[in-house]
Amino acid sequence: MEKSESTKIEMGESSKLERKLGKAPLLGSPSHAISSAVVANKRAGNYKRGIAIFDLILRIAAVATAIGAAVGMGTAGETLPFFTQFFQFEAGYDDLPTFQFFVVAMAIVVAYLVLSIPFSIVCIARSHVVAPRLLLIIFDTAIVSLTTSAAGASAAIVYLAHNGNQDANWLAFCNQFGDFCQTTSGAVVAGFITVVILLILIVLSAIALKRH
Amino acid sequence: MEKSESTKIEMGESSKLERKLGKAPLLGSPSHAISSAVVANKRAGNYKRGIAIFDLILRIAAVATAIGAAVGMGTAGETLPFFTQFFQFEAGYDDLPTFQFFVVAMAIVVAYLVLSIPFSIVCIARSHVVAPRLLLIIFDTAIVSLTTSAAGASAAIVYLAHNGNQDANWLAFCNQFGDFCQTTSGAVVAGFITVVILLILIVLSAIALKRH
Numbered sequence: 001m002e003k004s005e006s007t008k009i010e011m012g013e014s015s016k017l018e019r020k021l022g023k024a025p026l027l028g029s030p031s032h033a034i035s036s037a038v039v040a041n042k043r044a045g046n047y048k049r050g051i052a053i054f055d056l057i058l059r060i061a062a063v064a065t066a067i068g069a070a071v072g073m074g075t076a077g078e079t080l081p082f083f084t085q086f087f088q089f090e091a092g093y094d095d096l097p098t099f100q101f102f103v104v105a106m107a108i109v110v111a112y113l114v115l116s117i118p119f120s121i122v123c124i125a126r127s128h129v130v131a132p133r134l135l136l137i138i139f140d141t142a143i144v145s146l147t148t149s150a151a152g153a154s155a156a157i158v159y160l161a162h163n164g165n166q167d168a169n170w171l172a173f174c175n176q177f178g179d180f181c182q183t184t185s186g187a188v189v190a191g192f193i194t195v196v197i198l199l200i201l202i203v204l205s206a207i208a209l210k211r212h
Numbered sequence: 213m214e215k216s217e218s219t220k221i222e223m224g225e226s227s228k229l230e231r232k233l234g235k236a237p238l239l240g241s242p243s244h245a246i247s248s249a250v251v252a253n254k255r256a257g258n259y260k261r262g263i264a265i266f267d268l269i270l271r272i273a274a275v276a277t278a279i280g281a282a283v284g285m286g287t288a289g290e291t292l293p294f295f296t297q298f299f300q301f302e303a304g305y306d307d308l309p310t311f312q313f314f315v316v317a318m319a320i321v322v323a324y325l326v327l328s329i330p331f332s333i334v335c336i337a338r339s340h341v342v343a344p345r346l347l348l349i350i351f352d353t354a355i356v357s358l359t360t361s362a363a364g365a366s367a368a369i370v371y372l373a374h375n376g377n378q379d380a381n382w383l384a385f386c387n388q389f390g391d392f393c394q395t396t397s398g399a400v401v402a403g404f405i406t407v408v409i410l411l412i413l414i415v416l417s418a419i420a421l422k423r424h
Contacts, residue, residue: 012421059264095373095377095379134418134419134422137415138415139365140419141353141415144353144360145356145360145407148360148361149360149363149364150364152362152363152364153364153367154368155361156310156364156368157372160369167303168307168385168386170372173380195357199354199357202414203353206346206349206421209418210342210346210421
């Protein structure tokens, strides 16, 4: 739509130029150069549109993995089948502040990614506009650091839960709460997959910004 | 240097165009349009050069903070002034695998940043070339995720060392090893400052890529 419009305008300018120069085109070269520029422009537009479509697909995939990470961590919990007179042994994500941070961070990431989808669609519809793309790359960069820090912190805690640390006298509890550990590990992996998708998104946006 | 060269070429072309069109310029408009394009080009070049210089300064600052983080963490260690017959109480960064990861990651970041400085200088000298800038933005993105995960993981462990976790029965050891805790906390803060600088670098590179 937009592309055909710009083509028309270019053609109009070329004929105006011809009129200025006289009745017949001089050597025929200006109209030639302009039409080849139009073709190059069209090709760059297709290229950018392809990147924008890929961006949208990756963004939806990132929403899926981020929701998986948040829900997986949020529902992680295990109650052991035996209890004493005074307490029952149970583990939940809210026992560890780092896992709480992970759930909150992943919820923010999901919200951001859903809100960014309209901008991604604008990049498909108007592939020559730079403003939404620049906006996306800036916010993607901020969000990727949030996601990475949450995933990294949770990975450190999951590692401790699995292996413990003898020097600090922190005991592993995955022998007792195996199910809880498995769920949280899965959530951390989903978090890292989200990070990788976001990194690809940033690189794609940078490449799309380059090709003007 | 490069800019004055391109100016000369543009002028040469303009005079060739004038010769083609005849002895006198037609309405004087082509040379006008070309000279205003040259001015706009020059202005964009100055703008980009400014960003590239700022990029170099930030990069050097990031080297400093990353070295601070790596050295701070690497030299963190404390030996308590009392000991039993069998052992001496001491804490070092190599007691915790996460802190070892932090030191290694920060060493990689320092190495990358030092190696990237020549590319940043190329961006200053030839502000219109896009290839080194794109290369920088891609590797910066990879490195920022490494830095953030290391800093986030270490922050989670430092938090545990300060506050412990009652539910998992992990006790805080900062009461005993206060000096060690303070040094590692400082290193983690330096790591996060490096992350912020790298994020600014990515956004700057994206803005510089936009303005063609």
